[in-house]
Amino acid sequence: MTAKLIDGVAIGKELRGEIKQGVDVLEASGCKPGLAVILVGENPASQTYVKNKEKSSVEAGMKSELIRLPATVSEQELLANVNKLNNDDSIHGILVQLPLPDHIDEDLVIQAIDPSKDVDGFHPQNVGKMMIGQETFLPCTPHGIMEMLKRSGIEIAGKHAVIIGRSNIVGKPMGQLLLQKDATVTYCHSRTKDLPSFTKQADILIVAIGRAKFVTDEHIKDGAVVIDVGMNRDENGKLCGDVDFEKAKKVASAITPVPGGVGPMTITMLLKNTLQSAEMACRKEKSN
Numbered sequence: 162m163t164a165k166l167i168d169g170v171a172i173g174k175e176l177r178g179e180i181k182q183g184v185d186v187l188e189a190s191g192c193k194p195g196l197a198v199i200l201v202g203e204n205p206a207s208q209t210y211v212k213n214k215e216k217s218s219v220e221a222g223m224k225s226e227l228i229r230l231p232a233t234v235s236e237q238e239l240l241a242n243v244n245k246l247n248n249d250d251s252i253h254g255i256l257v258q259l260p261l262p263d264h265i266d267e268d269l270v271i272q273a274i275d276p277s278k279d280v281d282g283f284h285p286q287n288v289g290k291m292m293i294g295q296e297t298f299l300p301c302t303p304h305g306i307m308e309m310l311k312r313s314g315i316e317i318a319g320k321h322a323v324i325i326g327r328s329n330i331v332g333k334p335m336g337q338l339l340l341q342k343d344a345t346v347t348y349c350h351s352r353t354k355d356l357p358s359f360t361k362q363a364d365i366l367i368v369a370i371g372r373a374k375f376v377t378d379e380h381i382k383d384g385a386v387v388i389d390v391g392m393n394r395d396e397n398g399k400l401c402g403d404v405d406f407e408k409a410k411k412v413a414s415a416i417t418p419v420p421g422g423v424g425p426m427t428i429t430m431l432l433k434n435t436l437q438s439a440e441m442a443c444r445k446e447k448s449n
């Protein structure tokens with residue numbers, strides 16, 4: 162078997178076209194969506210992510226604001242910047258690029274973002290809403306994966322979804338979103354004993370570990386759908402996922418590549434959340 166490719170670039174492009182249309186409609190009614198990103202320090206990976214976010218939001222027709230702060234910025238000053246954006250009516254989405262320097266409490270900063278502008282979906286209030294299935298901003302990476310599955314015609318209800326990884330930004334919310342669509346969900350992590358005995362049962366296998374080419378055909382059931390969240394560098398410095406793509410594609414029925422899979426969807430969902438936030442804010446403004 163050779164797996165069908167789930168193309169995150171193509172799906173992302175389709176979705177960005179829809180988002181751009183939504184932005185145009187909103188702008189015509191006098192409300193331009195605005196996304197603000199705060200970047201602290203000079204972390205090269207963060208700089209690349211932020212640049213891509215800025216470029217994508219401009220392409221989608223949004224207002225984009227980048228606030229660069231030095232790595233030495235005090236927690237208080239960072240919080241003051243967040244607060245300023247909370248009170249800026251032209252900004253509908255606020256994102257503080259993580260990780261932050263050690264002297265700054267990440268939880269405190271996330272909690273300082275107005276939940277109605279928390280387009281990353283990391284604020285505890287929004288995480289709580291997601292848990293109980295209320296409408297809110299969904300975290301971008303798992304949200305993007307759900308959209309990929311949907312647009313690829315992959316059925317979720319009744320399927321066994323196994324997730325490797327339990328981070329707050331990927332693994333945990335991923336399981337909740339799949340559960341809400343009636344999958345049976347199993348979480349695996351670094352303390353899981355005999356990992357393949359679980360992953361081999363998966364109809365849908367989501368891999369979010371952060372270890373290059375860790376998952377091979379030995380972990381995958383014939384015909385499973387494999388979603389690779391990992392972004393790593395291989396021994397030659399080339400971008401690769403947590404899944405050994407060449408081995409996995411021989412047994413999977415569908416698989417996401419790295420690059421070109423989950424990555425492009427994450428930024429797309431950030432734009433979607435920003436549009437959603439602007440739509441809500443504009444509706445509220447008009448009803449006042």
Ligand code: NAP
Nearest residue numbers: 302326327328331350351369370371390391392423424427
């Ligand atoms: P993380 O916070 O480091 O979490 C990694 C998870 O993997 C942890 O739950 C850990 O278990 C588990 N794990 C580590 N080694 C394992 C092993 N040998 N067997 C089973 N589980 C193991 O990472 P993350 O933020 O979720 O990110 C995961 C990967 O996705 C990274 O490569 C990251 O760069 C990538 N990522 C990509 C995107 C995108 O847009 N494409 C977005 C976010 C992240 P414990 O909890 O027991 O430690």
